Amino acid sequence: MNDDGLSTAIRVERPAKTLRELALDKVREAIVNGYFRPGDRLVERDLCAQLGVSRTIVREVLRHLESEGLVANLPNKGPIVAQLNHDEAKQIYEIRAALEGMAARLCAEQNNPAIADALDKSLEDIRQSYRGKDMAGVLAHTSSFYQTLFSSVDRHVAWGVVNLLTVRINHLRSMTIKTRDRDVQGPAQMARIVDAIRRGDGEGAYRAAMEHVASASAIAQAVLSDRQPAD
Amino acid sequence: MNDDGLSTAIRVERPAKTLRELALDKVREAIVNGYFRPGDRLVERDLCAQLGVSRTIVREVLRHLESEGLVANLPNKGPIVAQLNHDEAKQIYEIRAALEGMAARLCAEQNNPAIADALDKSLEDIRQSYRGKDMAGVLAHTSSFYQTLFSSVDRHVAWGVVNLLTVRINHLRSMTIKTRDRDVQGPAQMARIVDAIRRGDGEGAYRAAMEHVASASAIAQAVLSDRQPAD
DNA sequence: TGGATGATTTTGGTACGCCATATTATGGTA
DNA sequence: TACCATAATATGGCGTACCAAAATCATCCA
CATH class of the missing domain: 1.20.120.530 (GntR ligand-binding domain-like)
Incomplete structure (x- = not known):
């Protein structure tokens, strides 16, 4: 869902936060609180549409989450939400x-x-x-x-x-x-x-x-x- | 990994690694063994030229290294090699x-x-x-x-x-x-x-x-x- | 029925262009 | 000469379009 209703304070949304960081936070949050479930595929172009950003951004975000261990990359199949055993x-x-x-x-x-x-x-x-x-x-x-x-x-x-x-x-x-x-x-x-x-x-x-x-x-x-x- | 031992003879030796991973390793190695020194700026377009890859790849690599802590990103100035105090x-x-x-x-x-x-x-x-x-x-x-x-x-x-x-x-x-x-x-x-x-x-x-x-x-x-x- | 064939989807990768900001020249005025 | 406003440049941030390779799915024919 759109969980942008979390504005707890009058946060100034502009400063220093780049679009990529915003997208990163959104996707990470979506994974962490279960909107994307372990094993779900994260199709780049779908994410572009859902986030309203370009593929450039989405790819960087996916790479970042990959190195955090939240996302796994199957060769030639693309990124999925990492499964925790x-x-x-x-x-x-x-x-x-x-x-x-x-x-x-x-x-x-x-x-x-x-x-x-x-x-x-x-x-x-x-x-x-x-x-x-x-x-x-x-x-x-x-x-x-x-x-x-x-x-x-x-x-x-x-x-x-x-x-x-x-x-x-x-x-x-x-x-x-x-x-x-x-x-x-x-x-x-x-x-x-x-x-x-x-x-x-x-x-x-x-x-x-x-x-x-x-x-x-x-x-x-x-x-x-x-x-x-x-x- | 792929040991489908059918016709190994003709099988083109595919570098299982993607170009991005290759570039990632190269840049990481360059930082680790001192080719890039702490504090050095990592200018995207320069790296493109040096690595012979596109800006997309370079940016993904920089993001990855950033989350590894090897690269720091100064707002409005761009990435530099992280300094260790x-x-x-x-x-x-x-x-x-x-x-x-x-x-x-x-x-x-x-x-x-x-x-x-x-x-x-x-x-x-x-x-x-x-x-x-x-x-x-x-x-x-x-x-x-x-x-x-x-x-x-x-x-x-x-x-x-x-x-x-x-x-x-x-x-x-x-x-x-x-x-x-x-x-x-x-x-x-x-x-x-x-x-x-x-x-x-x-x-x-x-x-x-x-x-x-x-x-x-x-x-x-x-x-x-x-x-x-x-x- | 089974397998070859083709279409579709999706990633991996490239090239290029635009905009915003920061730095650096540059030039003109007091 | 000192100084400040402005222009040029460099660079990151972001978007779009395009292509190739691989996987997957659908189809059709022997």
């Missing part, structure tokens, strides 16, 4: 565990209460979104939580990697947060990360972050087993 | 440490002597290259060592991330391996990783891998301080 999802969660664990440890070692405060703020937003059944909000604020985790210790490269991987499992995320008790367990686990950071307990923060991702991964595996019979 | 290099080494440490631990937990044997093989190749002062060989076999580390435990996603990050610090790598004693210290550190893996000592393998990257990072920082006055 069991194993790959597991690996992505594993990498996130390693990097988020690392960031959590670094945060704890800063001994700066402001970090824990900021994380608590995001955590409260997450709980609030859960209460309002606003799942998009849960995802957004969870992202914000982790962004704080990484940017508090100036690890923007690692944050970039995590972000890159996260878009590939976005539809899994939106399903894991909807499972039973996740509205309680998820924030509780994240609270343990924050507590350890506040205590300056690097090892504890590391383990808590790893455990949180591990539990998300387990749920994701279960979800995948449920709806994906085979690859 | 101190801090970013440090972060990249840190991420590699986390992921290679993870892979090393997983290898150790496999308790499969064949893995350690394969790693020893790469290690011997590295030593051989050092003896022959073949620095390109050192880099290639070091890559091969780590690829074995990741692929032995089927972590191709993490390997992809490490690879992506590694190209951005390639020129640093080629300088760190040329520093004094690195021909002895480097392989010795890697041997400790292999030993721990052979012993099935996950924690030891993890620490050994982290330490190896940490020492490479330290050398890289020193090298950067030497030749890079300021950002």
